Amino acid sequence: MAEKAFQDYYPDQLAHCYGCGHLNEHGHKIRSFWDGDETVCVFTPEPYHTAIPGYVYGGLLASLIDCHCTGTASAAMYRKQGRELGSDPPLRFVTASLNVDYLRPTPIGVPLEVRARATEVTDRKVVMEAWLSAEGEVCVRGKVVTVVMPKHLVKD
C-alpha cells in the first residue's frame, strides 16, 4: 500500500470533511489506499459508535462507505487520466447516490475493512461497488455514484 492516503492529497480547502478530511479534528479521518484494482480503508469505530450493544451503528457504516468511495472516485479518475494523485487541477467528487445493504450486524471492537472497486468512470461520474467486512466476513454492501464536484461549491 502507498504511504500517503488519497485523503492526504486533498487540497486544504477540501480537507475539512467530517468523514475523510485530515484537517477536521473532530472527524473520522479515514485513510484510503490502492490495493491492485481495488481500494481499501481500515477503520476501528469507537466504543460509543454503537447501534445496539455489541454492534456498530449503521450510520457510521454508511458514512465509511460514502467517504471511502469519494476518495476512490478521485483516485480512479487520476489513474484514468494518467495523472499523479494530487496533481493540479485537483479532482474531487461529491456523492449523488448512496445505497447500502446491511447483510448482517457488524461487530464492534474490531477493525473494519472497507473496499471499493470502480465499475464506471466517465468524464463526470465514477460509479463504485463497495463492501465492508469485519473479521473476514462481509457485513455491508454498497453502491455509490459520485460526480465531479461543481466548481461553485468550492470557496477560495
Next chain:
Amino acid sequence: MAEKAFQDYYPDQLAHCYGCGHLNEHGHKIRSFWDGDETVCVFTPEPYHTAIPGYVYGGLLASLIDCHCTGTASAAMYRKQGRELGSDPPLRFVTASLNVDYLRPTPIGVPLEVRARATEVTDRKVVMEAWLSAEGEVCVRGKVVTVVMPKHLVKD
C-alpha cells in the same frame, strides 16, 4: 406534536444507538414525532459536521434518515397494531437497506427537518420514503427498508 419522542419509549437496553439512543451521551439523540401520517425530526448539525466548508457531511444526512426511519418503523407498527407506543413487547427495527439521493448540497448552520412516511407495513417489515429539508428546500431523498429486530441481537 407529541411531547415524548418515539425514541423516549425505547427500552433501556435498546437506547444506546449513536444516532437515536437517548442513553448514548456521545451521540446525536435525534427525536422523532408523528405529524399526521408523516413523522418529523428536527436536528441542527454541529459546525464540525462539515463536508466542504458551508455544507453538511453526507454521512450525517444518511444517518439522520436512517435513524429517523427506524424510529418511524417502530411507531408505524405500533399504530398498525393499535397499540400504545412503548407498550410491551417492544417493537424495534433494524435497517436492511438504506438508499439516499443527494439532490443538492445541504447548508450547515440551520436546522434540518427530516420527514418520513411508511409506504408498506407488513408483519416483519416497514418500508419508508424520507426526505430532508433545509430552509424549506428538499436536499436529500431516501428510501429505507427496515425489518423487525431479530431477538438474538438483544442482550438481556
